Each structure stands twice: as structure tokens, then as C-alpha cells.
Amino acid sequence: MDLVPAPLDAHRYGDGKSIALGPGTALTAGPGAEQAERWLRAELSAATGFRLAPGECGAADAVRLAVHPLVTEELGPEGYQIMVSPNGVDVFGGGPAGVFWGAQTLRQLLGPDAYRRAPLAGRSWQLPICQLQDAPRFAWRGLLLDVARHFLPKHEVLRYLDLMAAHKLNVLQLHLTDDQGWRMEIRRHPRLTEVGGWRERSMVGFRAGGRRDDRPHGGRYTQDDLREIVAYAAERQITVVPEIDIPGHTQAAIAAYPGLGNTDVVDTAALRPWTDWGVNPHVLNAEESTLRFFEEVLEEVLEVFPSTFVHLGGDECPKDEWRASPAAQARIRELGVAGEEGLQSWFVRHFDRWLAERGRRLIGWDEILEGGLPPGAAVSSWRGYAGGVTAARAGHDVVMCPEQQVYLDHRQADGEDEPIPVGFVRTVADVYRFEPVPPQLRDDPAAAARVIGAQANMWTEMADSARDVDYRLFPRLAAFAEVAWSRLPADPAERDLAGFERRLTAHLARLDALGVEYRPPTGPHPWQRWPGVVGRPLEGPPPAV
Structure with missing residues (x-):
């Protein structure tokens, strides 16, 4: 049946027979299945032209959803079960989410035309007589979208949510702020988007190429957009x-409000949102007024986002300004912390407590381990597995997203045809071999259980449009989705890569129907290349796990 991601168990019956959906097919839902019913009716009605109205649930072609x-x-x-028989279709979920994931699988069973927005003439709609049983391996199956470096309009974010749902991914980490742009409206601090929301120009490729586009770039989401x-x-x-990135990756915020920076060593009033890529030297100061400022920012963030976790970055915070700043050195002495590393840890710990008091949890990149991990914090392990292993053994929840494995802005092949080559070569096969629970934890069940999931990260320094993001994400995101959802062998060498590649060939037809501009298996289309733009290739293969 060529399903992606692969279910736990699937069987076809009836010697290849199927049932047909038609203009009279009913779609009904029991308690807890209403959301899935709304979604399935909207999508399949658009694709088939059928009403799929509630009706007689005993009809031979009726589709019934229930918890x-x-x-x-x-x-x-x-988890969910699907049973397609001559008596109709039953989708049973363990909860509303299970019913929804079952509905997603049902759509796959109908074929690629079920992903179109309008019916095509001459199509018939068949479901194979079958039975499926399925449930995810991980609770956190994530995708990071970086909308700070290159802004994605709201309709594109909504489109990526649809694509995530089609692949049973369930966490979108929205990277809203960075040195190059601040994207979320903050009512009490409007200059964050008025000044920090756009930059004068952008670097094209990496700095070694010396190219700029000399075109202003920006955008913001209102709080109602984000709601x-x-x-x-x-x-x-x-x-x-x-x-919301702190205390590093904050030049856009400092440009908007210069008092947030280290004013005794930098002319922060002259700063503008950064037009380069890379690690920026300008970081927040550690004054009480800066803490209050970001508490006010986070109060509005919490109003908009009900998620338990709030990601506060914590990565790539150079300490040079703090070393040079008399005010920062005085603050270190006042707080009694161990130097600049201790100052960053104090900063992160403050907001860990602040969030915990409001029933939320801090998650940050693995640099928050430096100087001591706050007691309730979770870790996004990006610099390989080591940070995640350390955090898991210490009893902290971990999301594995190592750069060497699942940074999907990285190039997909060697050679000059890859547009703006970045980082390590990571093919579909490489992503399929990614294992979120590293060997170091497999003999420690308690620590292994702290790996709550995995995440693919899509950074957009080298992707200035949704077309570029599509190219870098797909089809590798389909491989990642199977790793995060399906119960694959822990040893990547034992995985059925050939079987996945066969199913992926069928899955590409679904992506075609959705209009996804993925990288073809044979290499980029001519219009997907960007000849002559220098990237950031790294020497040699990624380090071993």
C-alpha cells in the first residue's frame, strides 16, 4: 500500500479487492472524532467533489470515525486502527489524535489524487480491503522552521503545517527571532518588529563569496496571525x-532597543539587524532591566502560545563582550557566579524558574548544559548526541536533532549542481539511517526513555523562499518522519532502505499533487540550481555517532 511513514502492521485481504467511495458516501464521527471528521470532509470533498455528508453509518461505503x-x-x-471491508470503513483512534492520524492514512490509501484541491475528471475512488494498526514511536516528532533569517508569509507556514500533518509530525518549532530579524509582534515593545523586523540587505551564500543582494528583507506576524x-x-x-533566542542571537532586538546591549563596550545605537550569517558577537547585557524586558516579551508569548514548552535558544553566545564589559564583570561578582559561563547559566536559570512559575517548561539548545542545567529544563541536542546523552543521564528530557544527521538545510549531494551547498552531505538514505536513541543509552532504559523525540531543523540563511525550503526539506523530511514515527530497527544497518525507497517513489506522486517542489532523485531541476553562489561546505564526512 506504499504508506509513509510505515505502519506497525498492515494486511490486504480479499484477493486484492476494494470498495468504492461515491457521491452517496457518508462520513460520520463519534465523540472525540469531530476534528478529524472536519478535516477529512474538507480535504476529500475538495479532491473528489463528493459531499461526504453525515448519513446512514451502516451503508457499505460509509466512513466511520470513532475513539x-x-x-x-x-x-x-x-494510535489507530483502520478496517476496510465490504461493510464500509472504520477508523478507530486511541484519542482524537489517533483518529486524525488514521484519517491521514486513509487519505494515502485513496491515492495521490486525494491530495488535490479540486476533482479531476474520470477519477474513481477505491480503498483496498485491508486492516491496519499503528502507533508512533516518539511523542515529539518535530520540524523547526526558521522564519527569522528569511521570513515565510503566514500562508506558507499554514502550508507546512499541512505537510507536517500528512507525514504525522506533531511539533512545529517556530524560530521567531535572531540577529537578522524579529518576527513576532510584541505590543509593549513595538520597535522589535518596526526596527528589528527588517534588514537593509542579505548575504547571498556564505561570506567567502562576498555577495549581497542589496534588497531590504523583512516581515512580521501579528499576534492574531500567530493565534x-x-x-x-x-x-x-x-x-x-x-x-525566542536569548542571550545570544539578539542583534535585531538590540538594534530596536539599544539599552539591551553591552553599551559600555559597544555603540549599540549604531547597530541594525545583521545582514550577515554566522555567529554574531553582540549579546544581551545581564542587567535587571533586560530581564524585565524579556519577561514582558514572554508574557505576550505565553498569551499566544499554549504549548507546555517554550524554547529560549541559549546557543552560540560569545562571551567576548561580557569579558570586556566592566558592567558585566561587576554583575558576575555581584551574583557570585563562575565567570562568563556562569553568567549565561544564571540567565537561563532565571527564565527556567520564571516559566515554571507559570506552568511552562524551558527547552534550549545543548549549550544550556554549560554552567549547569536548570532542574526542569529540556535539551535540544544539536551539536551531535553528546549533549543529549549527558542530559538524559541526568534525568532531563531530550529532543535529538544533531546537526550531523537532521539539519535539512545541509546539501543533499556533492557537486556543483546543489544550490548554495551547506554543511555535510545528507542524502535521503542518510536521514533514513538516523537513530534518535544513540548506542550510549541503549543499556540504560531510564535514560533512553528521556529521549522524548526527534526533530529535523530547517535553517533558512541559504533558503530565501518557500521554493528553496521545499527543495531542502523534501523528500528527506519523509525519511525523517518514518524514523520519528515507525518502529524501525535500532541498528540503521538493519533497516529496509530499499523498501522505503520503493514506497517513497509512490509517495512522490502525493508530493506532486500537493505542489511540493522537492529535489528530484536524479538531481535538481535547472531552476533549482544557483550556480556560482558560495556555500559553507565542510571537509569530510560527518563525525561518527
Whole structure:
């Protein structure tokens, strides 16, 4: 049946027979299945032209959605069962999420034309007589979208939520702020988007190429835009986790409010949102007024985003300004912390407590381990597995997203045809071999259980449009989705790569119907190349796990 991601168990019956959906097909839902019913009716009605109105649930072609306690008990709230028989279609979920993921699989069973926005003439709609049982491996199956470096309009974010749902991914980490742009409206501090929301120009490729586009770039989301994104995601069983980067990656904020910076060593009034890529030397100061400023920012973030986790970055915070700043050195002595590393840890710990007091949890990049990890914090392990291993062994939750494995802005092949080559070569096969629980944890079940999931990260320094993001994400995101959802062998060498590649060939037809501009298996189309733009290639293969 060529399903992606692969289900736990799937069988066809009836010697290849199928049932047909038609203009009279009914779609009904029991308690807890209403969201899935709304979504499935909207998508399939558009593709087929059928009303799929509620009707007689006993009809031979009726589609019935329901939460079932036995599925809850056996497969958990995200698990589901599908039974297609001559008596119709039953989708049973362990909870609302399970029913929704079952509805996603049902759409796959109908073929690629089920992903179109309008019916095509001469199509018939067949479902194979079959039975499926499925449940995810990980609770956190994430995608990071960097909308700070290159802004994605709201409709594109909504489109990526649809694509995530089609692949059973359930966490969108929205990277809203960085040196190059601040994207979220903050009512009490409007200059964050008025000044920090756009830059004068952008670097094209990496700095070694010396190219600039000399075109202003910017954009922002109003709080109502973000509420809409959150609600749209929730209808698709996706949680949106906001990321507000502190204390590094903050030049756009400092440009808007110079008093946030280290004014005794830098003329912060002269700063503008950064037009380069890379690690920026300008970081926040550690004054009480700066803490209050970001508490006010986060109060508005919490109003918009109901997610338990709030990502506060914590990565790539150079300490040079703090070393040179008499005010920062005085602050270190006042607080009694161990130097500049201790100052960053104090900064992160403050907001860990602040969030915990409001019923939320801090998650940050693995640099928050330096100087001591706050007691309730979770870790996004990006610099390989080591940070995640350390955090898991110490009893902290971990999301594995190592740069060497699942940074999907990295190039997909060697050679000059890859547009703006970045980082390590990571093919579809490489992503399929990614294993979120590293060997170091497999003999420690308690620590291994702290790996709550995995995340693919899409940074946009080298992707200035949704077309570029599509190219870098797909089809590798389909491989990642199977790793995060399916119960694959822990040893990547034992995985059925050939079987996945066969199913992926069929899956590409679904992506075609959705209009996704993925990288073809044979290499980029001519219009997907960017000849002569220098990237940031790294020497040699990525380091071993």
C-alpha cells in the first residue's frame, strides 16, 4: 500500500479487492472524532467533489470515525486502527489524535489524487480491503522552521503545517527571532518588529563569496496571525513551540532597543539587524532591566502560545563582550557566579524558574548544559548526541536533532549542481539511517526513555523562499518522519532502505499533487540550481555517532 511513514502492521485481504467511495458516501464521527471528521470532509470533498455528508453509518461505503477504548489501551492516544471491508470503513483512534492520524492514512490509501484541491475528471475512488494498526514511536516528532533569517508569509507556514500533518509530525518549532530579524509582534515593545523586523540587505551564500543582494528583507506576524497558526496547527494535532533566542542571537532586538546591549563596550545605537550569517558577537547585557524586558516579551508569548514548552535558544553566545564589559564583570561578582559561563547559566536559570512559575517548561539548545542545567529544563541536542546523552543521564528530557544527521538545510549531494551547498552531505538514505536513541543509552532504559523525540531543523540563511525550503526539506523530511514515527530497527544497518525507497517513489506522486517542489532523485531541476553562489561546505564526512 506504499504508506509513509510505515505502519506497525498492515494486511490486504480479499484477493486484492476494494470498495468504492461515491457521491452517496457518508462520513460520520463519534465523540472525540469531530476534528478529524472536519478535516477529512474538507480535504476529500475538495479532491473528489463528493459531499461526504453525515448519513446512514451502516451503508457499505460509509466512513466511520470513532475513539475506541480498546485502541487507547493497546496503542495509546495517538494510535489507530483502520478496517476496510465490504461493510464500509472504520477508523478507530486511541484519542482524537489517533483518529486524525488514521484519517491521514486513509487519505494515502485513496491515492495521490486525494491530495488535490479540486476533482479531476474520470477519477474513481477505491480503498483496498485491508486492516491496519499503528502507533508512533516518539511523542515529539518535530520540524523547526526558521522564519527569522528569511521570513515565510503566514500562508506558507499554514502550508507546512499541512505537510507536517500528512507525514504525522506533531511539533512545529517556530524560530521567531535572531540577529537578522524579529518576527513576532510584541505590543509593549513595538520597535522589535518596526526596527528589528527588517534588514537593509542579505548575504547571498556564505561570506567567502562576498555577495549581497542589496534588497531590504523583512516581515512580521501579528499576534492574531500567530493565534491563527496555533489554532490551525491544533486542528491537525500539531503543537507550535515558539523560540525566542536569548542571550545570544539578539542583534535585531538590540538594534530596536539599544539599552539591551553591552553599551559600555559597544555603540549599540549604531547597530541594525545583521545582514550577515554566522555567529554574531553582540549579546544581551545581564542587567535587571533586560530581564524585565524579556519577561514582558514572554508574557505576550505565553498569551499566544499554549504549548507546555517554550524554547529560549541559549546557543552560540560569545562571551567576548561580557569579558570586556566592566558592567558585566561587576554583575558576575555581584551574583557570585563562575565567570562568563556562569553568567549565561544564571540567565537561563532565571527564565527556567520564571516559566515554571507559570506552568511552562524551558527547552534550549545543548549549550544550556554549560554552567549547569536548570532542574526542569529540556535539551535540544544539536551539536551531535553528546549533549543529549549527558542530559538524559541526568534525568532531563531530550529532543535529538544533531546537526550531523537532521539539519535539512545541509546539501543533499556533492557537486556543483546543489544550490548554495551547506554543511555535510545528507542524502535521503542518510536521514533514513538516523537513530534518535544513540548506542550510549541503549543499556540504560531510564535514560533512553528521556529521549522524548526527534526533530529535523530547517535553517533558512541559504533558503530565501518557500521554493528553496521545499527543495531542502523534501523528500528527506519523509525519511525523517518514518524514523520519528515507525518502529524501525535500532541498528540503521538493519533497516529496509530499499523498501522505503520503493514506497517513497509512490509517495512522490502525493508530493506532486500537493505542489511540493522537492529535489528530484536524479538531481535538481535547472531552476533549482544557483550556480556560482558560495556555500559553507565542510571537509569530510560527518563525525561518527
